Amino acid sequence: MTVASAALDRQTTDLLRELAPRVLSAVVRRYRDFAAGEDAVQEALLAAARQWPQTGLPANPGGWLAQVASRRMTDQIRREIARRRREAVAMEGDVQVVSPSDDLDALAGRDDTLNLLFMCCHPALTSSSAIALTLRAVGGLTTAEIASAFLVPEATMAQRISRAKQSIRASGAPFEAPDATERGERLRSVLHVLYLIFNEGYAASAGPVLQRADLAIEAIRLARAVRALLPDDGEVAGLLALMLLTDARRSARTGPDGELISLAEQDRGLWDATAIAEGVALVETSLARGAVGPYQLQAAIAAVHDEAARAEDTDWLQILALYGLLERMADNPMVRLNHAVALAMAQGPRAGLERLAELKGDKRLAGHHRLAAVRAHLLEMAGDRDEAIGAYRTASALTASAPEQRYLLARAARLAGT
């Protein structure tokens, strides 16, 4: 089942997506069945998408959705009871038929979005399952939209979501906030899933856009929702800032044919100044609070890039220092690679190449195109033309990204022609 999204104006779509987690929380609280409740809410959203364009917006859209979802739940419970009677299955648990009532209307009273996120990003799930479930249950996207965003058949995505719900059910996770000891760890999973959603959307903006739900915008919307719930959490602010500061460069990072344009060569006039201002302000406030984490540091690095009017104005010493902190905090091979780039920019390509040589032993980077690509850039900076051409070609053979491959081959060709 797909929604004729085109029939819905942006405002209504946004409203539905904003209401989705609230209605779902209300339904889950009432019927204590996340998996079935999620399906019921999804059906209510589809019904709204079909009916509202004809009937106009109801006076209380949240109440309308809750009513429809609640009716679906009741129908399902009745069917279940009938089935058990037919099959003479012993009743287990307290199955109650509850008629829709006004208490579902009390949606505004509580915001359980965070608990929903904790549930959707449960450690028992693979990251692709958590992403899919988060987009549907919290983001209010349809299965069809999520499937098209990830370029997989709708049946595959539907199965992924249903498997994710089974895993949650099997894990016996209650619909409540994790306790204080578990909370930090669980919030990290939530932020990681939002980060992955953002990356998928941001990277994809380079490719031909195939009716993709705009995942980067969706991730920013969800990060804003989490920030509204946890305004004092530095890492939440850091993640939102990182998304804003990265997404600000979106229209400059690809050329007319979808080719990638490197940060150094982007037309900075195309960067989104409003997003940059908001991101920078977020970074500054959260860094001033102390308790610095990896998202804040990555956001701070993005802010230094975004604040440079020209590539040659980039404060590489500051970026180098930030990568030094980040590397101590997170043992991440990509961070180590970027650290080598910063070193090259601050102290010259030879220093960067020496650092890269030290990374050769890192198994996680062995055969990774990004290591070869960085090496090629630094060799080019150092004037080792032939070696750089070889490294660009090596990197191009290792990547599975078509735009990156074209970019790397173009760099090699440009050098070969000099």
Added chain:
Amino acid sequence: MKYILMMQYPAAGGDVPSMDQWPQAAVQAHMEHLRLFREEFTTSGEMIVTHALAGPDDARFVRARQGAAPEVTDGPFPETKEFLAGYVIVDVDTAERAYYAASRWSEGPGPDGAPLNLPVEVRRIMWASGEDM
């Protein structure tokens, strides 16, 4: 990440007789293995598509030619040692998952009921997006 898994089957006269030479029970056991294999990755939400290919006797090689009709020749070539029996496309979180899927497929039982352990080529599918370089 999407991967295509491609199974190579020995050509006539190779190590494994073609399936039409197998005992009926062995064919059934192999089909059952394939069904379970498909089910495992379908229920996990990782299966994109899977197809078995018609036999190589029916294969044609097509080549465009400058200023003439395309050339269509019968295949496979006599020196072909193996041919593509079928392919599976999965969407997985890690390369290891793709290798695991390939190994499950490779385990399909042969004419004597023992696993065939045929080679499966695992290749990443190119994607149309990229990150800042």
